[in-house]
Amino acid sequence: MATTRQLANPESDPRVKAVFDDIRATRKADFINNLWHALAFDPALLESTWAEVKRLMATPTQLDPLTKEMVYIAVSVANACSYCVHSHTAAAKGKGMTDAQHAELLAIIALAAKTNHLATGLQVGVDGVFDVGGAAEPRS
Amino acid sequence: MATTRQLANPESDPRVKAVFDDIRATRKADFINNLWHALAFDPALLESTWAEVKRLMATPTQLDPLTKEMVYIAVSVANACSYCVHSHTAAAKGKGMTDAQHAELLAIIALAAKTNHLATGLQVGVDGVFDVGGAAEPRS
Amino acid sequence: MATTRQLANPESDPRVKAVFDDIRATRKADFINNLWHALAFDPALLESTWAEVKRLMATPTQLDPLTKEMVYIAVSVANACSYCVHSHTAAAKGKGMTDAQHAELLAIIALAAKTNHLATGLQVGVDGVFDVGGAAEPRS
Amino acid sequence: MATTRQLANPESDPRVKAVFDDIRATRKADFINNLWHALAFDPALLESTWAEVKRLMATPTQLDPLTKEMVYIAVSVANACSYCVHSHTAAAKGKGMTDAQHAELLAIIALAAKTNHLATGLQVGVDGVFDVGGAAEPRS
Amino acid sequence: MATTRQLANPESDPRVKAVFDDIRATRKADFINNLWHALAFDPALLESTWAEVKRLMATPTQLDPLTKEMVYIAVSVANACSYCVHSHTAAAKGKGMTDAQHAELLAIIALAAKTNHLATGLQVGVDGVFDVGGAAEPRS
Amino acid sequence: MATTRQLANPESDPRVKAVFDDIRATRKADFINNLWHALAFDPALLESTWAEVKRLMATPTQLDPLTKEMVYIAVSVANACSYCVHSHTAAAKGKGMTDAQHAELLAIIALAAKTNHLATGLQVGVDGVFDVGGAAEPRS
Numbered sequence: 001m002a003t004t005r006q007l008a009n010p011e012s013d014p015r016v017k018a019v020f021d022d023i024r025a026t027r028k029a030d031f032i033n034n035l036w037h038a039l040a041f042d043p044a045l046l047e048s049t050w051a052e053v054k055r056l057m058a059t060p061t062q063l064d065p066l067t068k069e070m071v072y073i074a075v076s077v078a079n080a081c082s083y084c085v086h087s088h089t090a091a092a093k094g095k096g097m098t099d100a101q102h103a104e105l106l107a108i109i110a111l112a113a114k115t116n117h118l119a120t121g122l123q124v125g126v127d128g129v130f131d132v133g134g135a136a137e138p139r140s
Numbered sequence: 141m142a143t144t145r146q147l148a149n150p151e152s153d154p155r156v157k158a159v160f161d162d163i164r165a166t167r168k169a170d171f172i173n174n175l176w177h178a179l180a181f182d183p184a185l186l187e188s189t190w191a192e193v194k195r196l197m198a199t200p201t202q203l204d205p206l207t208k209e210m211v212y213i214a215v216s217v218a219n220a221c222s223y224c225v226h227s228h229t230a231a232a233k234g235k236g237m238t239d240a241q242h243a244e245l246l247a248i249i250a251l252a253a254k255t256n257h258l259a260t261g262l263q264v265g266v267d268g269v270f271d272v273g274g275a276a277e278p279r280s
Numbered sequence: 281m282a283t284t285r286q287l288a289n290p291e292s293d294p295r296v297k298a299v300f301d302d303i304r305a306t307r308k309a310d311f312i313n314n315l316w317h318a319l320a321f322d323p324a325l326l327e328s329t330w331a332e333v334k335r336l337m338a339t340p341t342q343l344d345p346l347t348k349e350m351v352y353i354a355v356s357v358a359n360a361c362s363y364c365v366h367s368h369t370a371a372a373k374g375k376g377m378t379d380a381q382h383a384e385l386l387a388i389i390a391l392a393a394k395t396n397h398l399a400t401g402l403q404v405g406v407d408g409v410f411d412v413g414g415a416a417e418p419r420s
Numbered sequence: 421m422a423t424t425r426q427l428a429n430p431e432s433d434p435r436v437k438a439v440f441d442d443i444r445a446t447r448k449a450d451f452i453n454n455l456w457h458a459l460a461f462d463p464a465l466l467e468s469t470w471a472e473v474k475r476l477m478a479t480p481t482q483l484d485p486l487t488k489e490m491v492y493i494a495v496s497v498a499n500a501c502s503y504c505v506h507s508h509t510a511a512a513k514g515k516g517m518t519d520a521q522h523a524e525l526l527a528i529i530a531l532a533a534k535t536n537h538l539a540t541g542l543q544v545g546v547d548g549v550f551d552v553g554g555a556a557e558p559r560s
Numbered sequence: 561m562a563t564t565r566q567l568a569n570p571e572s573d574p575r576v577k578a579v580f581d582d583i584r585a586t587r588k589a590d591f592i593n594n595l596w597h598a599l600a601f602d603p604a605l606l607e608s609t610w611a612e613v614k615r616l617m618a619t620p621t622q623l624d625p626l627t628k629e630m631v632y633i634a635v636s637v638a639n640a641c642s643y644c645v646h647s648h649t650a651a652a653k654g655k656g657m658t659d660a661q662h663a664e665l666l667a668i669i670a671l672a673a674k675t676n677h678l679a680t681g682l683q684v685g686v687d688g689v690f691d692v693g694g695a696a697e698p699r700s
Numbered sequence: 701m702a703t704t705r706q707l708a709n710p711e712s713d714p715r716v717k718a719v720f721d722d723i724r725a726t727r728k729a730d731f732i733n734n735l736w737h738a739l740a741f742d743p744a745l746l747e748s749t750w751a752e753v754k755r756l757m758a759t760p761t762q763l764d765p766l767t768k769e770m771v772y773i774a775v776s777v778a779n780a781c782s783y784c785v786h787s788h789t790a791a792a793k794g795k796g797m798t799d800a801q802h803a804e805l806l807a808i809i810a811l812a813a814k815t816n817h818l819a820t821g822l823q824v825g826v827d828g829v830f831d832v833g834g835a836a837e838p839r840s
Binding site for chain 3: 623682684
């Protein structure tokens with residue numbers, strides 16, 4: 001199932017081939033997962049999406065790689081993206097997530113969803129102390 | 141603004157007082173934020189909600205405290221819970237989140253939302269290799 | 281705050297006046313809440329929206345009026361519609377919802393959100409017995 | 421998969437037959453897609469849903485037909501409705517959406533999701549100039 | 561499909577067996593649906609989830625059992641949880657939901673979604689009369 | 701309200717000044733709205749976000765400027781981003797959106813939300829004819 005045509009030979013387009021080669025080199029693996037095949041129908045969209053994913057998720061940054069994958073899973077669950085939950089859970093496991101960590105991650109996601117719905121149902125007003133951007137520093 | 145009456149003196153109810161005292165003791169702070177005041181209209185709901193938050197978020201577990209807050213923020217953003225984004229961003233900063241970590245957290249949440257919507261728009265099929273629960277081990 | 285102009289005298293338009301009069305007659309109250317004022321910028325949209333709300337929510341149907349308001353609140357919380365949570369919680373209270381029922385409603389909404397996120401995080405496959413529309417009866 | 425029984429011969433009910441005939445006449449095609457078959461378990465719900473879809477999506481209005489389908493896709497992606505993304509992407513292609521337009525539509529949906537999550541994570545206050553419905557014109 | 565390994569014999573773990581036995585006893589049925597099998601990879605998460613579901617959904621409370629299932633369905637639809645919509649629609653039918661009640665439930669969920677999106681699109685300000693938690697009763 | 705400190709003089713940072721200058725030049729207006737002020741706490745995030753918004757929304761592309769703003773509004777409503785609904789509705793009006801077009805846009809967003817929830821509640825299976833990416837063309 002997909003809403004775009006899957007190409008028989010996407011790498012016949014040199015722009016697609018360049019991205020796929022970079023994915024393989026970055027991940028040190030031959031496998032190209034379906035998201036990138038689906039994006040190959042538009043090389044510009046494929047390039048910009050991969051560039052952003054590579055920069056944030058496949059390059060050393062402030063946060064450690066496993067934390068980044070867990071945040072990614074959390075957003076993907078809340079946005080109900082089945083594909084993304086699958087692919088980023090696999091990525092997190094590849095970066096060392098244990099079953100115990102996975103269970104705790106799911107428990108926290110579930111608790112957050114629970115209190116999100118409670119706070120929205122109660123329409124709780126934001127405490128003044130939580131506001132750090134208010135009148136503090138006037139703009140130039 | 142709220143959908144439940146705020147009590148003038150919620151701690152006149154001993155069950156509410158017990159929870160509020162435990163929040164203060166756990167957090168080593170006098171301040172009780174609005175969510176708990178709003179939940180005080182139903183002591184049983186207040187007790188069960190605090191018990192779960194305390195067990196997962198205010199007790200040492202597998203994941204470190206800051207990672208847990210960042211996951212909580214991620215879910216709260218995706219669920220558009222204004223109160224929760226404010227309160228857990230404040231909590232994360234209280235646990236040491238720097239501006240650079242905050243910026244990267246927001247960038248990853250935003251990227252995840254972007255690819256969530258791309259994958260859903262493309263209706264990408266899940267790669268077989270991502271499925272770990274399939275036919276692998278038959279049930280007893 | 282609003283994205284459409286509020287009219288100084290919306291009932292100078294006879295189509296708006298007819299809807300507002302019907303709202304007042306149906307609810308046996310003079311008060312017209314902000315949603316209808318905001319919709320008054322387009323009489324056709326105002327008419328079709330009120331007609332559907334009146335038919336389902338202000339007319340005797342299969343489900344009792346309080347159950348219908350609780351379902352409405354549940355959807356509004358999950359969709360993070362602040363205005364709708366406020367207006368339908370007020371409506372439910374007007375139809376007799378007690379504090380104990382309100383607390384239980386919020387607890388069930390919160391639990392549903394929790395298991396929604398767990399099931400999505402686990403990517404649980406649907407049990408065959410839950411499928412009632414499958415191959416059962418071939419179409420003509 | 422479905423939560424309602426699919427009828428073996430839904431058009432034996434004259435109300436269902438009338439709607440199905442109107443769908444075929446409106447679309448100039450014999451095919452009735454699954455949503456309408458699923459709704460056929462309740463003729464009143466089928467009738468009201470089709471009437472609204474026909475009036476807005478299959479009748480000339482202010483916005484051109486392709487723009488309307490692209491807006492429909494955007495909402496369906498953000499609400500994670502797999503069926504709707506599939507059916508309205510097919511409809512948009514039937515109304516002339518090219519691959520380049522499809523790619524740009526997905527890019528804008530993805531960008532909007534990204535900045536939606538950024539703005540919610542930052543809890544940005546609404547600029548006064550964006551408020552057109554405020555104190556401007558007092559109500560009668 | 562799942563993101564956790566399904567165990568070949570989950571009940572070899574006595575904690576899992578105790579929960580599964582309680583599910584069977586509570587429901588007076590042998591069948592254990594997939595959600596509980598998926599949660600069995602972490603006995604603590606399985607125990608706490610079942611305990612909360614049992615307490616709210618399988619024990620007599622303020623709200624009647626069918627109303628609770630309908631609220632659960634409403635949240636699950638809005639959160640786009642395919643598994644949960646299936647399992648709780650089956651549960652609601654098991655508790656007596658007729659086709660006519662099902663159709664009306666879906667119509668109300670759909671209407672709520674419609675007005676949620678209208679109110680959010682219009683950015684309607686909350687009417688003062690809907691605020692019951694405001695300045696009414698000062699805190700001690 | 702905000703979760704990041706607003707700087708007193710953000711343009712004292714040359715990277716921030718360069719982005720703000722480009723926003724002013726691109727829009728031919730002095731006004732910098734709050735989102736960009738909020739993002740100024742992290743110049744890299746500000747730069748990458750503005751670059752993407754400028755490329756897609758402020759540069760001639762396949763889709764006309766007003767259609768792009770309407771798609772942006774649709775996503776923002778479904779994601780319940782209050783700030784984004786306000787800012788992009790203002791932008792759409794700036795690009796010529798009439799009240800009649802605005803009303804129709806809201807009606808289509810509302811209808812899409814309605815049928816999204818119906819299709820999810822019914823768990824309608826995707827029609828085979830909607831799948832364009834299936835087995836059609838084998839990958840190399």
